[in-house]
Amino acid sequence: MNYVKKFSKINPNKPFLFSYRRCPYAMRARMALLSANISFDAYEISLRDKPLELLKLSPKGTVPVLLYKKQIIDESLEIMLWAYTNSEYSNHLKILNQIQRVDADRLIHTNDSQFKKSLDAYKYEPNDNVAIKDKLFKNGWGFLEAIEERFGNNAYLFSKEPTFADVAIFPFVRQFAYVDLDRFMEIPYIRTKAWFESMRKNDLFLNAMVKPIVTS
Numbered sequence: 193m194n195y196v197k198k199f200s201k202i203n204p205n206k207p208f209l210f211s212y213r214r215c216p217y218a219m220r221a222r223m224a225l226l227s228a229n230i231s232f233d234a235y236e237i238s239l240r241d242k243p244l245e246l247l248k249l250s251p252k253g254t255v256p257v258l259l260y261k262k263q264i265i266d267e268s269l270e271i272m273l274w275a276y277t278n279s280e281y282s283n284h285l286k287i288l289n290q291i292q293r294v295d296a297d298r299l300i301h302t303n304d305s306q307f308k309k310s311l312d313a314y315k316y317e318p319n320d321n322v323a324i325k326d327k328l329f330k331n332g333w334g335f336l337e338a339i340e341e342r343f344g345n346n347a348y349l350f351s352k353e354p355t356f357a358d359v360a361i362f363p364f365v366r367q368f369a370y371v372d373l374d375r376f377m378e379i380p381y382i383r384t385k386a387w388f389e390s391m392r393k394n395d396l397f398l399n400a401m402v403k404p405i406v407t408s
């Protein structure tokens with residue numbers, strides 16, 4: 193992953209990602225591209241001042257957006273699938289059998305719909321009303337409980353190693369945890385907390401979170 197400053201420097205032979213470092217959707221896309229060992233240029237946008245080039249390619253104006261050889265992919269899960277299917281390098285997707293894949297898709301869907309809604313409500317509630325904040329925190333537990341049951345004896349959601357599902361879901365659980373880390377550590381889900389600790393220290397995640405140092 194190489195951060196660039198100028199669109200004029202777009203290399204037509206290299207995937208180009210409009211990204212935002214702290215966006216969980218963009219995190220999962222960057223992680224998948226890195227895990228697939230795909231060399232790509234990234235451009236850090238400002239959500240308040242989106243580049244016209246991005247809006248021209250994808251008028252809905254969300255990140256991440258991947259541009260490669262006139263192909264435009266503007267949904268994070270599709271970017272992940274593109275990365276995993278265009279490279280032999282990662283086994284994040286290959287590792288899942290058909291039944292697991294259906295389960296993974298279901299879990300990711302719940303993450304992107306219900307859990308994301310709970311996460312936003314909790315995150316944006318001002319801190320001064322502790323009772324409301326606490327209630328919104330607990331509203332997110334339903335999903336964390338589903339994750340906890342999912343682990344079984346594995347350290348990751350579907351396997352002994354991270355898969356597509358861990359990469360897709362972790363950035364959202366992380367955001368939920370980081371609203372108040374001490375409070376998160378009080379949840380009664382031991383495996384989920386261990387997974388959270390392991391994922392946040394994982395090189396794949398750390399490499400996806402390097403600060404944009406612009407090279408060209």
Ligand SMILES: N[C@@H](CCC(=O)N[C@@H](CS)C(=O)NCC(=O)O)C(=O)O
Pocket residue numbers: 212214215216217218239253254255256266267268269
């Ligand atoms: N369904 C999209 C959602 C992406 C999304 O909502 N990204 C946020 C940033 S985390 C965004 O770009 N929001 C637009 C804005 O804030 O104006 C995906 O999976 O890629």
